[in-house]
Amino acid sequence: MELFDVYPLYDITPVKGDGCYVFDKAGNKYLDLYGGHAVISVGHSHPKYVEAIQAQVAKLGFYSNSIKNPLQQELADKLEEVAGVKDYRLFLCSSGAEANENALKVASFQTGKDRVIYFENAFHGRTSGVVAITDNEAIKAPFNKGHKATKLAFNNTEALKTEIEKGDVAAVIFEVIQGVGGLDEANAEFYKTAAELCKENNVILIADEVQSGYGRTGEFFAFQKHEIRPDIISIAKGMGNGFPIGGILIDNKIQPKYGMLGTTFGGNHLACAAGISVLDIIKDENLMDNVTEVSEFVKAEASKIQQIKKIKGRGLMIGLEFDFEIAALRKELLFEHKIFTGAASNKKLLRILPPLNIKKEHFETFFNALQKALKNQNKNTVVSG
Numbered sequence: 001m002e003l004f005d006v007y008p009l010y011d012i013t014p015v016k017g018d019g020c021y022v023f024d025k026a027g028n029k030y031l032d033l034y035g036g037h038a039v040i041s042v043g044h045s046h047p048k049y050v051e052a053i054q055a056q057v058a059k060l061g062f063y064s065n066s067i068k069n070p071l072q073q074e075l076a077d078k079l080e081e082v083a084g085v086k087d088y089r090l091f092l093c094s095s096g097a098e099a100n101e102n103a104l105k106v107a108s109f110q111t112g113k114d115r116v117i118y119f120e121n122a123f124h125g126r127t128s129g130v131v132a133i134t135d136n137e138a139i140k141a142p143f144n145k146g147h148k149a150t151k152l153a154f155n156n157t158e159a160l161k162t163e164i165e166k167g168d169v170a171a172v173i174f175e176v177i178q179g180v181g182g183l184d185e186a187n188a189e190f191y192k193t194a195a196e197l198c199k200e201n202n203v204i205l206i207a208d209e210v211q212s213g214y215g216r217t218g219e220f221f222a223f224q225k226h227e228i229r230p231d232i233i234s235i236a237k238g239m240g241n242g243f244p245i246g247g248i249l250i251d252n253k254i255q256p257k258y259g260m261l262g263t264t265f266g267g268n269h270l271a272c273a274a275g276i277s278v279l280d281i282i283k284d285e286n287l288m289d290n291v292t293e294v295s296e297f298v299k300a301e302a303s304k305i306q307q308i309k310k311i312k313g314r315g316l317m318i319g320l321e322f323d324f325e326i327a328a329l330r331k332e333l334l335f336e337h338k339i340f341t342g343a344a345s346n347k348k349l350l351r352i353l354p355p356l357n358i359k360k361e362h363f364e365t366f367f368n369a370l371q372k373a374l375k376n377q378n379k380n381t382v383v384s385g
Ligand SMILES: Cc1ncc(COP(=O)(O)O)c(C=O)c1O
Pocket: 095, 096, 097, 098, 100, 123, 124, 125, 126, 175, 179, 180, 208, 209, 210, 211, 212, 236, 237
């Protein structure tokens, strides 16, 4: 049987990971500045993570949500402590899209309303409700277009006020720092006003921290910088370091009811073991401090490169915007210098999303390679131009 071909693939077959590196079947070693799309938080094959998963699967890998599973409570307690948030309840699922889908459902149940406000360049996932609130018409099927969703410009508080005051809005959802869309962040005033408007008008504020959360910005959640309190926070990606686990933190003011949400796989024993070990490692190895320190170094080095016009993002969620489209540069970094990086919908933006325990030395390697690749790109442009 053939695979249903929906992904353009690089001709690389990784077979092993170790810290900030992956190795392909030919034995080539790659520096991973992409983290498998912001997923690898504590590093590939971290020994404590491997041990925790192995020990759990040898005991009990899975049982359904119809029995008591103390690992879920342990995960919730650790998350509260490491994230520094209070008075939320945790619902566990298995992906970012599922987390956001559940967030929208809770918002609609809670308010009795059915319209959702999202923002230009947003990406919230590919399932029906969340693809409807993703700013990419090419990935919406006719079936997905039946939802009541309104797109607004990120940062436009006046437009937000006008829409919210119409009275039928259940939720406002944003990525505090946009991922796929290109690392844009609205100003502090916008987040504050959005939170106030939601509170005054019985609208649920959802922070999609699927990519920006779990320590990636140097704070546990990106919204914490803006001193707002979302009603629901969605998490996934870094939460399991590659093990499929996601969740939503739901403000205690929202009461759960049997049947309101549910899933077969969410919160299973193995997923919880992975999630608990990730939190332990983030805490024990002070990874959020490392993020802040390494981020400063990366930004300082990037600012010395003349072809970089803008440095975007926070922590280790960084966008380097060049004065040319970077597809060929990325390819050269990957195939000539064996460095994985990411792209964005902005074709001039190189995205950096490495494991959170990466060191400055790794970035020295990157900047040396980048300088060489830039010289090469320049040569090619001169020749072809
Ligand atoms: C901000 C954000 N939300 C949601 C998602 C969807 O997550 P998943 O692919 O796990 O469904 C992504 C994935 O890239 C994302 O970046």
